[in-house]
Amino acid sequence: MITRVLTPEEGGVSEAAAILRAGGLVAIPTETVYGLAADALSQVAAASVFEAKGRPQDNPLIVHIAGEDMLSPLVPEIPGRAKALMEAFWPGPLTIILPKSDNVPDSVTAGLPTVAVRMPSHPVALAVIWETGRPLAAPSANRSGFPSPTAAAHCLADLNGRIPLILDGGSCEVGVESTVVTLCGKTARILRPGAVTPGDIAAVLGGVEIDPAVTLPVGENETVSSPGMKYRHYAPRARVIILEGDDFGPFRRLPDLNRPGTHCLVFEEELADCPVPALSLGPKKDCAEHARRLFAALRELDDRGAELICARVAGKGEGSLAVYNRMLRAAGFEVIRGGDVL
Ligand code: AMP
Numbered sequence: 001m002i003t004r005v006l007t008p009e010e011g012g013v014s015e016a017a018a019i020l021r022a023g024g025l026v027a028i029p030t031e032t033v034y035g036l037a038a039d040a041l042s043q044v045a046a047a048s049v050f051e052a053k054g055r056p057q058d059n060p061l062i063v064h065i066a067g068e069d070m071l072s073p074l075v076p077e078i079p080g081r082a083k084a085l086m087e088a089f090w091p092g093p094l095t096i097i098l099p100k101s102d103n104v105p106d107s108v109t110a111g112l113p114t115v116a117v118r119m120p121s122h123p124v125a126l127a128v129i130w131e132t133g134r135p136l137a138a139p140s141a142n143r144s145g146f147p148s149p150t151a152a153a154h155c156l157a158d159l160n161g162r163i164p165l166i167l168d169g170g171s172c173e174v175g176v177e178s179t180v181v182t183l184c185g186k187t188a189r190i191l192r193p194g195a196v197t198p199g200d201i202a203a204v205l206g207g208v209e210i211d212p213a214v215t216l217p218v219g220e221n222e223t224v225s226s227p228g229m230k231y232r233h234y235a236p237r238a239r240v241i242i243l244e245g246d247d248f249g250p251f252r253r254l255p256d257l258n259r260p261g262t263h264c265l266v267f268e269e270e271l272a273d274c275p276v277p278a279l280s281l282g283p284k285k286d287c288a289e290h291a292r293r294l295f296a297a298l299r300e301l302d303d304r305g306a307e308l309i310c311a312r313v314a315g316k317g318e319g320s321l322a323v324y325n326r327m328l329r330a331a332g333f334e335v336i337r338g339g340d341v342l
């Protein structure tokens, strides 16, 4: 199959809608990362997403809608808490999990009785959904396990020959996937951190829990609320080690950091001090910029032939939790703390 790349100016939106209506797959830009879209009401179309990505069958897809009218057929009822979150954060990077109605095929929800729904804010994503006239199931448009795509070139690198069209809408504004919150329990619970923070959600609902799997590894046979949390994820080919701590100084003594093949991902302020080739995540305090650059930087370091990537993180605070969560998984939870360096 030949994979075409079109911009919206080149008629990409109508092309995309025609392919999607016929049950095909298209990579589309959203404000978080690029999504690999399929008709969410077609069992067959949604199932082919798993094949194109090499995605484990038990990891459900997020359904993207363009208007609140599109939500009603997907769920038996819209609870008050969901309405409050929709009012506050939609369109935007928040995915809400609710009990599903029978219309939603099992291939979308991986057999779960619940469905994850989001209204993206990216104008091209919204235009594609409107023109297709259906909700679109869309996980990130990468090969499963690799860093998520934040530019059309990343989708092409991973899915060339596997899908007919990539819609090029430039670089993604947020850079990490949506916050996922489930409303299926008594208290709202964050299953995946994103640009909408726990504090943002608590301000609307009065409280929110954070699933322990956000910052802790999940055991082989453990049941998790969000199947995606148990997989190696977001990882480049190179091994990744996290360097955690306020100060970069102590890490300069690490033998790993002075070996050929090691590259670093550091804060802007640390670039000049880094003993090996490095890329910048942006200024230390600018967490939004870290999110924007993270996945592209991991891909770039792979392209440069890095064997080991030593990556700085800004910690588990409100603003940096999303990047911390992605980095932990990319690193398979390998963390060195500044205080531990002799
Ligand atoms: P991706 O689309 O690749 O960003 O991944 C979607 C994420 O949402 C994965 O971590 C899924 O496990 C999670 N997810 C989607 N639907 C559900 C659901 N019904 N219940 C729990 N987690 C879900």
Ligand code: MG
Pocket (backbone or CB within 6 Å): 139, 140, 148
């Ligand atoms: Mg993904």
